[in-house]
Amino acid sequence: MLRDCINILFTALPFIAVPFVTQKSIVSLAQYVRVLKLFWQVTIAAELEYRVNFVIAVISSIGGLAGSLFGLFLFYRTDYTFPGWLWSEALVVLGIFTILQGVAATFLVPNLNKIVSYVQEGTLDFVLLKPVSSQFWLSTHTVSLWGLPDLIFGLVIVFYAGRQVGLSALDYLAMLPPLGFGILSLYSLWFILGATSIWFVKIYNVTEVLRSLLEAGRFPIEGYPAAYRVFFTFIIPVAFLTTVPAKTMMGRSEPTWLLGSALLALILFQFSRWFWRFALRFYTSASS
Amino acid sequence: MPIIDVQNLRKVYPVAVKEAGMKGTLQHFFRRTYRNIEAVKQVSFSIEPGEVVGFLGPNGAGKTTTLKMLTGLIHPSSGHVSVADYRPFERRNDFLQKITLIMGQKQQLLWDLPALDSLRINAAVYNLSDTEFRQRVGELAEMLSIQDQLRQPVRKLSLGERMKAEMLAALLHRPKVLFLDEPTLGLDVNAQTAVRTFLQEYNQRYGATILLTSHYMADITALCDRVLVIHQGSLIYDGLLDGLLEQFAPYREISVEFDRTQSIDPATLQTYGNLQSLEGCQATFLIKSDELTQTVTRLLNTLKIQDLTITEPPIEDVISQVFATGRT
Numbered sequence: 001m002l003r004d005c006i007n008i009l010f011t012a013l014p015f016i017a018v019p020f021v022t023q024k025s026i027v028s029l030a031q032y033v034r035v036l037k038l039f040w041q042v043t044i045a046a047e048l049e050y051r052v053n054f055v056i057a058v059i060s061s062i063g064g065l066a067g068s069l070f071g072l073f074l075f076y077r078t079d080y081t082f083p084g085w086l087w088s089e090a091l092v093v094l095g096i097f098t099i100l101q102g103v104a105a106t107f108l109v110p111n112l113n114k115i116v117s118y119v120q121e122g123t124l125d126f127v128l129l130k131p132v133s134s135q136f137w138l139s140t141h142t143v144s145l146w147g148l149p150d151l152i153f154g155l156v157i158v159f160y161a162g163r164q165v166g167l168s169a170l171d172y173l174a175m176l177p178p179l180g181f182g183i184l185s186l187y188s189l190w191f192i193l194g195a196t197s198i199w200f201v202k203i204y205n206v207t208e209v210l211r212s213l214l215e216a217g218r219f220p221i222e223g224y225p226a227a228y229r230v231f232f233t234f235i236i237p238v239a240f241l242t243t244v245p246a247k248t249m250m251g252r253s254e255p256t257w258l259l260g261s262a263l264l265a266l267i268l269f270q271f272s273r274w275f276w277r278f279a280l281r282f283y284t285s286a287s288s
Numbered sequence: 289m290p291i292i293d294v295q296n297l298r299k300v301y302p303v304a305v306k307e308a309g310m311k312g313t314l315q316h317f318f319r320r321t322y323r324n325i326e327a328v329k330q331v332s333f334s335i336e337p338g339e340v341v342g343f344l345g346p347n348g349a350g351k352t353t354t355l356k357m358l359t360g361l362i363h364p365s366s367g368h369v370s371v372a373d374y375r376p377f378e379r380r381n382d383f384l385q386k387i388t389l390i391m392g393q394k395q396q397l398l399w400d401l402p403a404l405d406s407l408r409i410n411a412a413v414y415n416l417s418d419t420e421f422r423q424r425v426g427e428l429a430e431m432l433s434i435q436d437q438l439r440q441p442v443r444k445l446s447l448g449e450r451m452k453a454e455m456l457a458a459l460l461h462r463p464k465v466l467f468l469d470e471p472t473l474g475l476d477v478n479a480q481t482a483v484r485t486f487l488q489e490y491n492q493r494y495g496a497t498i499l500l501t502s503h504y505m506a507d508i509t510a511l512c513d514r515v516l517v518i519h520q521g522s523l524i525y526d527g528l529l530d531g532l533l534e535q536f537a538p539y540r541e542i543s544v545e546f547d548r549t550q551s552i553d554p555a556t557l558q559t560y561g562n563l564q565s566l567e568g569c570q571a572t573f574l575i576k577s578d579e580l581t582q583t584v585t586r587l588l589n590t591l592k593i594q595d596l597t598i599t600e601p602p603i604e605d606v607i608s609q610v611f612a613t614g615r616t
Contacts, residue, residue, distance in 0.1 A: 035412045042398070042405045125391070130414075131384040132381075
């Protein structure tokens with residue numbers, strides 16, 4: 001089971017490497033994929049040394065999931081429904097949210113929360129002297145298997161709820177682009193926050209703020225008052241992370257939302273790259 | 289054609305100034321005042337391919353700042369730097385393939401894993417093929433004699449072994465220019481010697497250019513013919529190591545053991561030169577190099593002497609004296 005998951009992870013490699021490749025040559029893409037593969041092989045080897053950790057991650061994941069299922073159940077038991085959302089449809093949103101949580105715990109947390117210590121310990125120097133993009137290095141050098149249980153349970157919920165809603169294989173595929181854009185947006189926001197450690201050096205908790213705001217993605221965005229909806233769409237784009245992929249899946253999403261989600265992701269990603277270069281100008285002139 | 293060329297290199301840092309006390313803290317918070325610190329002032333030098341050059345200076349003299357400008361980690365405030373025909377601060381991939389920076393107090397190897405894992409990552413980053421990787425690791429591990437330790441987690445290695453593994457990781461891409469910042473810091477004498485011998489061998493085998501800073505003069509004397517001395521941001525000496533002694537310590541130490549029948553009077557001894565110590569029949573003088581022959585002849589002719597030795601002052605003392613007085 002674990003092996004399969006790891007294999008699936010590795011087949012996803014090229015897609016993760018693509019955005020970082022600056023020279024549009026196949027050669028450098030191949031090199032990036034090779035580096036990425038090694039990064040992950042090495043960290044997975046290190047993490048599997050500690051088996052108890054993984055068991056605990058599974059248990060905490062089940063616990064967290066039971067909690068949110070119960071929360072959702074409380075809403076619908078009293079005949080309250082999110083406007084326009086059936087119980088099983090809301091469950092899809094919860095499933096996508098759980099997948100995102102898994103993605104964050106697997107890919108984002110272990111890397112982006114460590115930028116701070118790179119800056120503090122000065123080991124960023126080594127990264128900057130490597131002939132690969134430093135943003136790529138900092139964003140991908142480890143993965144944590146801790147997120148895998150969330151990924152798996154998230155998929156289980158989506159498929160379970162999807163069956164009740166009556167989704168086809170095509171619908172699941174349709175969900176992938178908006179989900180991918182959502183992840184890219186989330187990554188970019190997270191990275192931008194991590195990059196501010198160049199100036200503030202001690203900001204271990206700044207990404208926690210982002211994380212707790214993302215909790216809002218647990219439920220369909222229509223469940224929130226209008227003001228909140230504006231906030232979670234335009235300020236912290238939570239709506240694009242879970243609600244839009246779920247709606248797309250159920251064939252209820254308007255093209256404008258899809259387009260918006262793609263635009264947002266690309267703009268945020270480009271901005272994160274620009275921001276990192278901008279931040280480095282300060283790192284390189286301030287440290288001795 | 290020099291491989292490292294530096295002209296009028298200058299680096300100015302703005303440093304926030306804060307008065308002591310609560311009032312100062314508040315002022316510091318609301319209206320910060322900055323003072324410019326000139327860490328490196330108009331430094332110029334050039335290094336030919338294959339040279340091993342020592343970079344000396346007390347803490348805070350500007351050594352690390354200069355190394356960081358040479359490797360492209362920081363942007364010079366003004367002046368010209370070129371390393372292997374590249375402008376370092378652009379950090380082009382071709383440039384990064386040609387250089388390396390080894391820092392004695394920082395490490396790049398992954399702590400919990402065998403060094404070999406970190407090496408494989410570096411091989412991929414520098415785009416080495418598997419054959420190249422195996423061959424180079426074999427070769428360097430043999431030169432460093434750490435073949436057996438590469439499979440142990442880095443945290444289980446001794447400081448000396450770790451430094452060797454760090455060097456291996458930093459040299460896997462066979463850089464042409466090596467920058468070393470205190471590579472022997474904290475190592476015991478054996479490990480220091482091993483590192484020196486390795487660097488010497490690496491330099492000879494691959495014709496690599498090496499610029500290193502160290503607080504251990506033994507590193508410098510063993511490796512470098514040429515030294516650069518930087519003090520308070522200015523280059524105060526650039527030339528042969530031997531010349532450094534001539535310029536900053538143009539004197540020799542003469543130790544004399546008198547015959548027991550010789551009456552010893554400090555006042556008369558003072559006339560021969562700068563009397564440093566007098567204990568029983570033993571006396572030491574500091575004599576200017578150019579008066580050396582004359583003084584020795586005079587001593588031998590007029591006093592009954594059993595033994596006489598002439599020594600160069602220890603280079604550590606000379607250096608620290610130079611730094612203490614800031615003489616140029």
